[in-house]
Amino acid sequence: MKADIYDFDKTIVPFDSGSLFVFYCMIHYPWCILLEVPILLVTGPLMLTGIISFTRFKKSCYLFIPLIPLEKAVNKFWDRYISKVNPWFYERKRYSIVISASPDFLLNEVAKRLNFDEIISTRHNPKTGVIIGENCRGEEKIKRLYAVHKPEELEVVDVYSDSYKHDKYIFSLAHGKCYHIEKGKKVPFDFDDVYNKGKNS
Incomplete structure (x- = not known):
């Protein structure tokens, strides 16, 4: 099967959806x-000083979930922000696999609205907000992808992400083109050229 892979935050949308959702709920x-x-x-300071991991920090970010009507909050959130989706995403022609570190309880709804063919995201307990397993980031994205698809049965064509640093692993899968998303625009690049130079923005 031929497919394109997309990061979500700051790629399909111009913001970090998980962080914005926390802010939305605080309001x-x-x-x-x-x-x-x-x-x-x-x-926060424990994570910034390296005392705890980013995944451990993220486990604390959604502990307020039991205090809100989650389904209603998610729907209202996307009612407000669905219009921010970058227009080029609607032009996709191949099977689309979106792989993101953002919470499944947040992305499952937008996946329905945008007709993702497949969504892989960080699993959370919807009753407690706590992460189940690992944060779907970096190399973990590859592990999660191949937990669903056998490598020999999936041909990744194009890959889209805003992060050279964190998404080197999914960029490495592209048999077609790699696209770095800059201010909502697709900027094609050659994998070997970028990573041989050590670019990591």
Whole structure:
């Protein structure tokens, strides 16, 4: 099967959906602030100083989920932000696999609205907000992809992402073109040229 792979945040949309959703919930469900802000004030510096991993930090980001009507919040969030999707994404012609570190409870809804053929994202317990397994980032994206598809049965054609640094692994799968997303625009590049030069923006 031929397919294209897409990152989601700052690729299909021009923002980090997980972070924006947290901010959205703090505004629309302000009682969450009493729980979430103290937690982030502790775990944020611990993550920045390397005491805890990014995945461990992320496990603390959605602990407010039991305090909100999650399905309603997600639907209202995408009602507001679905118009921000980069127009070129609607022009896709091949089977589309979106692989993202953002939460499954957030991306499953937008996947329906945008008709992704397939979505792979970070799994969360929808009742507690806690991550199940590993954060779907970096090399973990490849592991998750090949947990679903046998490598010999999947031909990745084009790959799209905003991050040279974090998405080197999925870019390496492209048999067609690699596209770096810059200010919402697709900028093609050669994998060997970029990574031989050590570019990591």
